Amino acid sequence: MAGLWVLGEVTADGTLARISTEVATFARTLAEAAGQEVAGIVVAADPTAAATELATYLPRVLALSEPAAAERAWSMVAAERIAGILEPDTQEFMFAGAGPDGRDLAGALSAMLGWGVLANALGATWTDGGPVVEMSVFGGKLKTTSRFTGPKGIVTVRPNVVTAAPAAKHGEVEVVQATGDLRQPVVRTVERVVEAGAALPIEEAKIIVAGGRGVGGPDGFKLIEEIAEALGGAVGATRAAVDSGWIPYGQQIGQTGKIVKPQLYLALGISGAIQHKVGMQTAETIVAVNRDPDAPIADFADLVVIGDLFAVGPALLAELRARSG
Amino acid sequence: MQIVVLVKPVPDTASSGERLRPDGRLDRAAVPAVVNANDEYALEAALKLVEAHGGEVTIVSMAPSAGSDTMRKALAMGATRGVLVTDDDLAGADHVSTVRVLAAALVGLEYDLVLAGADTSDGQGGVVGAGVAVLAELPLLSYATKIEPDTDAGTVRVRRISPTGYDVLESAMPALVVCTQALGEPRYPSLKGIMAARSKEIVTKSLADLGLDPESVGGAVATTALVGSEAPPARAATRVVRDTPDAAAKELVAFLAERRII
Numbered sequence: 001m002a003g004l005w006v007l008g009e010v011t012a013d014g015t016l017a018r019i020s021t022e023v024a025t026f027a028r029t030l031a032e033a034a035g036q037e038v039a040g041i042v043v044a045a046d047p048t049a050a051a052t053e054l055a056t057y058l059p060r061v062l063a064l065s066e067p068a069a070a071e072r073a074w075s076m077v078a079a080e081r082i083a084g085i086l087e088p089d090t091q092e093f094m095f096a097g098a099g100p101d102g103r104d105l106a107g108a109l110s111a112m113l114g115w116g117v118l119a120n121a122l123g124a125t126w127t128d129g130g131p132v133v134e135m136s137v138f139g140g141k142l143k144t145t146s147r148f149t150g151p152k153g154i155v156t157v158r159p160n161v162v163t164a165a166p167a168a169k170h171g172e173v174e175v176v177q178a179t180g181d182l183r184q185p186v187v188r189t190v191e192r193v194v195e196a197g198a199a200l201p202i203e204e205a206k207i208i209v210a211g212g213r214g215v216g217g218p219d220g221f222k223l224i225e226e227i228a229e230a231l232g233g234a235v236g237a238t239r240a241a242v243d244s245g246w247i248p249y250g251q252q253i254g255q256t257g258k259i260v261k262p263q264l265y266l267a268l269g270i271s272g273a274i275q276h277k278v279g280m281q282t283a284e285t286i287v288a289v290n291r292d293p294d295a296p297i298a299d300f301a302d303l304v305v306i307g308d309l310f311a312v313g314p315a316l317l318a319e320l321r322a323r324s325g
Numbered sequence: 326m327q328i329v330v331l332v333k334p335v336p337d338t339a340s341s342g343e344r345l346r347p348d349g350r351l352d353r354a355a356v357p358a359v360v361n362a363n364d365e366y367a368l369e370a371a372l373k374l375v376e377a378h379g380g381e382v383t384i385v386s387m388a389p390s391a392g393s394d395t396m397r398k399a400l401a402m403g404a405t406r407g408v409l410v411t412d413d414d415l416a417g418a419d420h421v422s423t424v425r426v427l428a429a430a431l432v433g434l435e436y437d438l439v440l441a442g443a444d445t446s447d448g449q450g451g452v453v454g455a456g457v458a459v460l461a462e463l464p465l466l467s468y469a470t471k472i473e474p475d476t477d478a479g480t481v482r483v484r485r486i487s488p489t490g491y492d493v494l495e496s497a498m499p500a501l502v503v504c505t506q507a508l509g510e511p512r513y514p515s516l517k518g519i520m521a522a523r524s525k526e527i528v529t530k531s532l533a534d535l536g537l538d539p540e541s542v543g544g545a546v547a548t549t550a551l552v553g554s555e556a557p558p559a560r561a562a563t564r565v566v567r568d569t570p571d572a573a574a575k576e577l578v579a580f581l582a583e584r585r586i587i
Contacts, residue, residue, distance in 0.1 A: 011488060011489075012487065012488075012489055017488070073465070073466070073467075073485070073492070073494050075455065075465065075467070076455075076458075076459075076464075076465055079455075079459075098451070100467065100468045100485075100486060103444075103450070103451040103452055103455070104455045104465065104467050104503075105455075106452050106455075107420075107424075107450075107451070107452030107453065107454065107455025107456040107459075108455045108456065108458070108459050108465070110420060110421060110424070110452060110456055111421075111424050111455070111456035111457070111458075111459035111460050112459055114421055114548070115421075115548065116419060116420065116421060116547070116548025116549040117420045117421075117450055117452050117548075117549070118549055119420075119448065119449060119450035119451065119452065120449055120450070132552055136557065137447065137448065137449070138336065138338075138343040138446075138447055139338050139446060139449075140557060141341065141343055141556075141557070142343065142344075142345070142554055142555075142556065142557070143554065143555050143556070143557045144345075144551060144552075144553070144554040145551075145552040145553045145554070146549050146550060146551050146552055147549070147550055147552055148548060148549055148550075149547060149548055149549065149550050150548060153548065153549070156450075156451075156452075184459070184464075185462060185463060185464040185496065185497070185500075186464065186496060186497075187464045187465060187466060187494050187495070187496045187500075188494065188495045188496065189492055189493070189494060190482070190493040190494065190495050191492070191493040192487065192490070192492050192493075193487075193490045193491050193492070193493065194489045194490045195489065195490035195491070201488045207586070231587065239506070242506075243510055249470065249505065249506055249507035250486060252506070255338060255362055255446050256362045256363050256366070256443075256505075256506040257506065259449070263586055264581065264584075264586045274338055274339050274341070275338060275339075275362075278338065278446070285581075285584055285586060286560075287577060287580070287581070289577075293565070298563060298565070299563065300560050300563070301563050302560065302561060302563065302564065302580075303563065303564045303565075303566065303577065303580050304563055304564070304565055304566065305566045305567075305568075305573045305574075305576075305577055306565065306566065306567045307567075307568075307570060307573055308570075311570040312570045312573050312574055312577075314570075315570040315571045315573070315574035316574040316577060316578070318574070319571075319574045319575055319577075319578045320578060320587070323578060323587070
C-alpha cells in the first residue's frame with residue numbers, strides 16, 4: 001500500500017497511547033487533503049484493543065500480533081516487524097509521536113531502511129508527492145519547513161499539535177500474526193514499575209502549573225500541586241527544582257527535560273531562563289507570577305503578576321475554588 | 326570497563342546567535358559551540374561507571390575540525406581520549422549519514438557500553454542513538470535513569486522512563502544506552518582536568534579512514550532538504566499586573582476566563 005502510515009503506540013495496560021490519536025488525526029487530515037491512502041499499524045503481544053481504538057481515527061489498521069513484545073523492549077521488536085511489512089518500491093511515509101517510544105522507533109526504522117527523519121512536526125502540507133513539514137529548531141528560535149528528497153520518510157509529531165478527532169466512519173482492523181525470527185539483539189523487559197503521581201504524562205497535559213527555584217522547596221510544591229488540581233492540570237518544574245530534588249525528573253520542562261505545548265502554562269517562581277523557555281514557549285497562553293519584574297519570563301508571558309507566589313498563589317487558589325463552587 | 330560516549334558540539338543555546346546560512350546550513354561562525362547538554366549527562370554517567378568499575382572513557386564526535394575545541398572541554402571532565410570524525414564531505418549531513426558515520430567510528434574501538442544523550446539542543450530529533458544501535462548491532466536500552474552493569478555476567482540493567490513509572494531492561498554487553506538528565510548532574514572540569522586535557526589524545530579520522538565512500542554520506546545524499554525558514558511569530562505584548570494578591574488573583578482568573586481556559 002502506498003501512502004501514509006500511523007504508528008499506534010500501546011500503553012502498559014494495552015490501550016492506545018493518547019499521542020497516537022493525535023498523530024492519526026494529523027496524518028489523516030494530511031492524507032485527505034493530498035488524496036492519499038492512510039493506515040495505522042500496531043505491534044504488540046495483544047494489539048487488538050489498541051488497533052480497534054486506532055481504527056476510530058483511521059480507515060484501516062493493521063494489528064500485528066508479536067508475542068515477543070511482551071517480554072522484550074518494544075521499540076526494536078516493533079521497528080523490525082514494521083520494516084518487514086513496508087514495501088520497498090512504493091511511496092510511503094511513517095508518522096509517529098515525538099515521545100520516547102516514537103523516537104526510538106523512528107531512529108531504528110530510519111537506520112534499518114535508510115529513510116530520512118523530520119522530527120517534531122508542528123504542521124504539514126502535501127507538495128510534489130510528499131509531506132512538507134513545519135518544525136521548530138534551535139530551541140524554538142527558528143521555524144523551518146523541510147521535505148524528504150525521496151519518496152519515503154518518517155515524521156515525528158509533537159504532542160498537542162492537533163486535537164484528536166475521530167474519523168466519520170470506523171475503520172477496519174486486520175489482525176496478522178508476526179512470522180519469522182527476530183534478528184535484532186535481545187533486550188529483556190525484566191519488570192514494569194508503576195510510580196504514584198505519574199498519571200498524566202506532562203507533555204500531554206492541556207494545562208501545566210510549573211514551579212521553579214522561587215518555590216523554595218518540596219513544601220512549596222504542595223501549593224503548586226493544589227493550584228494544578230484546582231485547574232485540572234499537571235505539575236511541571238524547572239531543572240533547578242528537579243536538581244534540588246523537590247520534584248521528579250519526569251516533570252522537568254526544558255532543554256534537557258520535556259518540550260510541552262499546553263493551552264495554559266502557569267509559571268510560578270520561574271525566571272524563564274533560555275534552557276526552560278525552549279521547553280514551553282509554544283504554549284498557547286503563558287501566565288507568570290514572579291517577584292522580579294525584570295525576570296526574562298516577563299518578556300514573553302502573556303500576563304505576568306508581579307508579586308510573591310506565596311501571597312498570590314493562595315489567593316489564586318481561593319479564587320479558583322470559589323469559581324468552581 | 327571500556328565506555329564510548331557519543332558527544333555532539335552544538336551552538337550554545339544561551340548565545341541566541343543561531344542562524345542559517347543562505348544554503349540552509351547552520352552558520353557555525355555566528356555562534357560559539359558547547360558540548361550538547363544531554364551528552365554531558367551521558368559523559369558524567371560514564372565517568373561514574375569507570376570510577377566504580379575501573380576502565381576508560383573514549384569520546385566519539387562527528388564535527389567540523391573546530392570540534393576538537395569542544396572535545397577538549399569534554400576531555401577536561403575526565404575522559405581518557407577522543408576520536409573526532411571530520412571531513413569536508415560531511416557538510417550538510419542528515420540523521421541517516423550521522424548514524425552511519427558514528428556506527429563506522431565504533432568499528433575497531435573496544436567497548437562494553439556506548440552512551441549517547443537523549444537528544445541534541447539544536448536538532449532535537451532524538452533518533453541517533455537508536456539508529457547507531459541498529460547499525461552497530463547493539464542492544465538498545467534507551468531513556469535511562471539508572472545504569473547497572475554486571476561485569477562478571479557481562480550484562481547491563483537499565484531503568485527506562487515509561488509514561489507511568491519505569492521499566493527495568495536487561496541485555497548483554499556490549500550495549501548502547503541512551504541517557505537522560507536523571508543520571509545526575511555533570512561535574513565541572515577541575516583546573517587539573519583542564520590542564521590534563523591539553524595533552525590528551527584526540528585521533529582525527531576522515532571518511533576514508535573509516536572506509537566510508539564520501540558519496541554514501543553528507544549533504545549530497547541527504548534524505549531531507551530545507552524548503553524555508555523564518556523567525557517564529559512574536560508573542561503579543563505582556564500584560565503586567567501589579568496589585569494586592571487578592572486583586573491580582575481576580576485579574577488572573579478573569580484573564581483565564583476571557584481566553585476560555587477555565
